[in-house]
Amino acid sequence: MGQQQQQQVVIVGEEHCGGEDRELTVRKTTLFTPGDGLEAYDHRTGALAFRVETYGRGGACGGGAAAGDLALLDAEGEPVLTVRRRRPSLHNRWDGFLGDGAAARGGGHQKPLFSARRSSILGAGTGAAAVLVDLLAPGATGEFHVDGSFPRRCCRVVASAKAWAAADGGGGEAEEDVVVAEVRRKVDEDAHVVMGRDVFVLWVRAGFDAAFAMGIVLVLDRITGDEVDGDLGEDPLEATSPA
Secondary structure, eight states: OHHHHHOOBOSSOGGGBOSSOEEEEEEESSSSOTTOOEEEEETTTOOEEEEEEESSSSSTTOTTSOTTOEEEEETTSOEEEEEEEOSSOTTOOEEEEETTOHHHHTTOOOOOSEEEEESOGGGTTSOOOOEEEEEOSTTOOOEEEEEEETTTTEEEEEEOHHHHHHHTTSOSOOSSOEEEEEEEEOEETTTTEEOOTTEEEEEEOTTBBHHHHHHHHHHHHHHHTTOOOSOTTOOSSOOOSOO
């Protein structure tokens, strides 16, 4: 287990891969209305780690960008990742591009780092995550899938055994899939109460790319929305990350 935790899975940038498990407190500032998005803070330091804005609607990312794109910005306000819906797409497919994605937006040859899609069009509207993520960057291999329900803030990003072994330099086959990130409800540590769904926790495994994990969160919000069937107290998964 110790060796597994030291492994690095770099997708967006090595600077986003910490040596220890990382916990981000994510706060939705609005329901993704123009010019707004979300903010993510480091749980240990309280410092801003990432924020999200929409492109092309007068936000910080510039009015000339394509409307509907989502920009993941670092603490200094620099775009590290852009997610964009692919059209047409029956499976609600989204692509993630490095930086501001300007080359791809302008008709250039920039290829996406990853592509995410609903696993089945039949699952639309159920609230289940049911999302598959494929790595497309040169030299990257493997697939990730999301188990659970993002609207309930209870889901996991799972790397296939093949993807995890490849990230380890191909030094052998992993015996099983590995949970690399997890979304769960935020608990107020003082009042000991579960907070609303606009504030939640993103736990990221040591060595895994936190910016990539945030990109998956953006796609999940767009694909699954916030519609929840049934009682919010029914959590479909037992937590993997430390309490």
